[in-house]
Amino acid sequence: MSARQWSRDLAMGARFAVTGGREAWVRVLLTAVGVGLGVALLLLTTALPSALASRHDRESARNDMTYGSVVAKKSDRTLVVADADTTFRDSDVRGRLLAPDGPRAPLPPGVSAFPAPGEMVVSPALGRLLKSADGKLLRERLDRRVTGTIADSGLVDPHELAFYAGAAGLDPTGTSTGRIERIGTFGTAVRSEAMDPVLVLLVLIVFVVLLMPVGVFIAAAVRFGGERRDRRLAALRLVGADGRMTRRIAAGEALAGALVGLVLGAGFFLAGRQLAGLVMVFRISVFPGDLDPSPALVALVALAVPAAAVAVTLFALRGVVIEPLGVVRTARPSRRRLWWRLLLPLGGLAMLYPMIGQGRSNGDFNQYLVIGGVLLLLVGITALLPWVVEAVVARLNSGGVAWQLAIRRLQLSSGSAARLVNGIAVAVAGAIALQMLFAGVDDDYTRVNKNDLTRAQMSVDVPAGVRLDGAVRQLSGTKGVTHTAALGRTDAGSRRNEPSTSSSVTVGDCAALRETAVLPSCKDGDVFAVENADWDTGTAKLDKPGTGLYLNPSYGSSKGREIPWKVPADIKRAGSRTDPSGSEYGGFLFTPGALPERAASVMRQTVYLGLDESVPDVRELVRNTAATIDPLTTVNTWTATSQSRKFTSIRTGLSVGATCVLVLIGASLLVSQLEQLRERRKLLSALVAFGTRRRTLSLSVLWQTAVPIALGLALAAIVGLTLGTVLLKMTGTSVHVDWASVLSMTGIGAGVVLLVTLLSLPPLIRLMRPEGLRTE
Incomplete structure (x- = not known):
């Protein structure tokens, strides 16, 4: 067969699609909308690498913390x-205090001039928050005059909360809980850690699971109007076209819809891109300009979608004998074969099997085998579901009128019913597998914090140079704070510089010291020694009376702040105890009266806070008080657990992507449902004309949707559990089924379909009129 004849037949089919009158245009439009929604999501996916790269570039360009030891x-x-x-x-609010050393000091990206002390420039989102009623407490904390706005080049995303404030007297050589540095340029490179193999596997699975339903919906969309198309093809046979030519003409009609869908998809994407900066999903947003798809990926989508339309149409017609009178569609179709449909999921399992038990200790998982195996398993759903629907509905007969109408329709066109469900089944199966995988490896990326939440719920790190007793008075007077315990810490060494033996030093009043040690008796002026605490091997060597030590010994190039001290003769012994943060320091314990002069200036000072959780915004009140103590005060909110940021980012990305896919699923299902109702318009009108109640017809349409959905979700649960089990075994994690997640994913899928069915009822009621029998 020559390429010229192929192109001529495809072109003829495209002409039929655009010149065939109102019916042809409606079919093209429905196909184009379905394809366009899928193309828009594909373009969004191709734009993600660009968006992530842009975010990373802006983050790197404004980096100002080197964490180096040399100033x-x-x-x-x-x-x-x-x-x-x-x-x-x-x-989170990103804040920086700036103090230029000269007129040619580097400006942060997005800032046109340095703010003076008492002034600040803010991001647009922070500016809106500060002006709103909800921002009252934050206005009290950031009590500076706003003199400008940070441009987009200095922000990660349009909803980021950020500010640059002017300051004076910042000392990068001093000891402070806040990080202070002197820099000559912004954009210092920071080495990022590589993701471990399990996280890479998660990323691969997320992309496959999110994109697979899109491909399924595009494949289903190009088959809209199949029955009407077959009648037109029968007419072509009547005027002399052979079977192969009619199939190529049919492919040309699908190609026309796919090409219009590409245009609509580009329009949907451009419109969505303009709205991207206004929408925030799971605290993630992007600038519209960041969504810039790679030209190569755009070209791939532009070629793959029309090619898929042609291929799917030819595949769908492979078993259809198109005769001049078009009678084949009214005959009972041959039973579908099962054996080749099972080969797809079995092939997927075979590709994943070599990686079972690999875990994270044997290098990266083979990405080609992972992608291929997961694809085959999910594609297997689309192959198995038509057989399952056909096999089940063939055995369902007895029931009411609505039930019998629905079952008979399913028996005659089980393939159409399965196509309607395929996308949601694939999405649910992938979601179940991912939920199992995330739940299985969650403990590996979740750390149980040692903080004792019964003794404190927050801590405040007070910069050196700030009087600790004054900070404690202010924090104690804050509404909602029930109790405080203040401790200062530094080190003690055997030498002034680079000591061979060292120990920790803790300073506090008697009540505070009892939070970190078991004291025999205590009064101001006492010094205690706690030997053999965790990670402490030096105290037993240094706590001999009369031994000369240095508090705050220097390491490396930081010299000049060491304080000499001798172990007193009346030093007392105390037992070790974990402090509220869960650490056991031991070492030397000082009451304030025993602390050498100047030692307070080198202490790392922390105040532990107990809170009354019933006080509204108690944590914000504490942060406001801390900001009045010193802008560089660090406030820590304690939690029972903390999770890896990379793991959390992947899970957030899955949530954002799943939301987009669910929107696509709902819209595509609605379009597909409307297309099927349109094809049945005359049948519905005829039934109404013969006296069938509209309620009966509405229930029959509901059953026609509910039965395939139930079968599809059951199959999706089986495949999803199988895939999830294999993935857990690949990561070396014990298999545990989170039935709550399985049921919730299945329920979400059923809910989407139920919503689509309800939305299709008004058009259904309009179609159920005897006037629908009129024809030209």
């Missing part, structure tokens, strides 16, 4: 910057 030399080209991050309710 840059002061010049008119340097800038002192301090980390002043904070949290407002559940949102």
Whole structure:
């Protein structure tokens, strides 16, 4: 067969699609909308690498923390910057204090001029929050005059909360809980850690599971109007076309719908991109300009979608004998064969089997085998579901009128019913497998914190140089704070510089010291020694009376702040105890009266806080008090557990992607449902004309949707559990089925279909009129 004849027949089919009158245009439009929704999501996926790269580039360009031990030399080209991050309710606020050393100091990206002390420039989102009624407590904390706005080039996303504030007296050489550095340029490179194999596997599975339903829906969309199309093809046979030519013409009609769908998909994507900056999903948003698909990936989508339309149409017609009178469609179809349908999931399991038990200790998983195996398993659903629907409905007969109408329709066109369900079944199966995998490896990326939440719920790190007793008074007077315990810490060494033996030093009043040790008796002026605590091997060697030690011994190039001290003769012994943070320090314990002069200036000072959780916004009140103590005060909210940021990011990405796919599923199902109702318009009108009640017909349509959905979700649960089990075995994790997640994923799928069915009822009622029998 020559390429010329192929192109001529495809072109003829495309002409029929666009010149065939109202019916042809409606079919093309329905196909184009279905394809367009899928193309829009594919374009969004191809734009994700660009969006992530843009976010990373802007984050890197504004990086100002080197965490180095050497402070840059002061010049008119340097800038002192301090980390002043904070949290407002559940949102992180990125903050920096700036003190330029000269007129040529580097400006942060997105900032046109340095703010003066007492002034700040803010991101647009933070500016809106500060002006709103909800931002009252944050306005009290960031009590500076807003003089400008950070441009997009200095922000990660349009909803980021960020500010740069002017400051004076920042000392990068001093000891402070806040990170202070002198830099000569922004954009210092930070080495990122590579993801472990299990996280890479999660990313691969997420992409496959999210994109697979899109491909299924596109394949289903190009088959809209199949029965009407077959009648037109029968007419072509009547005027002399052979069977192969009619199939190519049919493929040309599908190709026309796919090409229009590409245009609509591009339009949907462009419209959605403009709205991207206004929408925030799971705290993730992007600038519209970030969604810039790679030209190569766009070209791949532009070629793959029309090619898939042609291939799917030819595949769908492979078993259809198109005769001049078009009678084949009214005959009972031959039973579907099962054996080749089972080969797909079995092939997928065979591809995944070599990696079972590999875990994270044997290198990365083979990405080609992972993608291929998961694809075959999910594609297996689309192959098995038509056979399952046909086999089940063939045995369902007795029942009411609505039930019999629905079952008879399913018996005659089980393939159409299965196509309607395929996408949701694939999505649910993938979601179940992912939920099992996430639940299985969750413990590996979740750390149980040692913090004793019964003794404290927050801690405040007070910068050196701030009087600890004054900070304690302010924090104790904060509404909702029930009790405080303040401790200062440093080290003691046998030598001034680079000591061979060292121990920890803890300072606090008697009540506070009892939070970290078991004291025999205590009064101000006492010094205690706690030997053999966790990680402490030096105290037993250093706590001999009269031994000369140095508090805050220097390491590396930081010298000049060491404080000499001798172990007193009346030093007392105490037992070790974990402090509220769960750590057991031991070492030397000082009451304030025993602390050498100048030692307070080198202490790392922490105040532990107990809270009355019934006080509204108690944590925000504590943060506001801490900001009045010193802008560089660090406030920590204690939680029972903490999770890996990379793991959390992947889970958030899955949530965002799943939301987009669910929207696509709902929209595509609605379009598909409307297309099927349109094809049955005359049949419904005829039944109404013969006296069938509209309620009966509505129930029959509901049953026609409910039966395939129930079978599809059951098959999806089986495949999803199988895939999830294999993935858990691949990661070396014990298999555990989270039935709550399985039921919730299945319920969400059923809920989407139920919503689509309800939305299709008004058009159904309009179609159930005797006037629908009119024809031209």
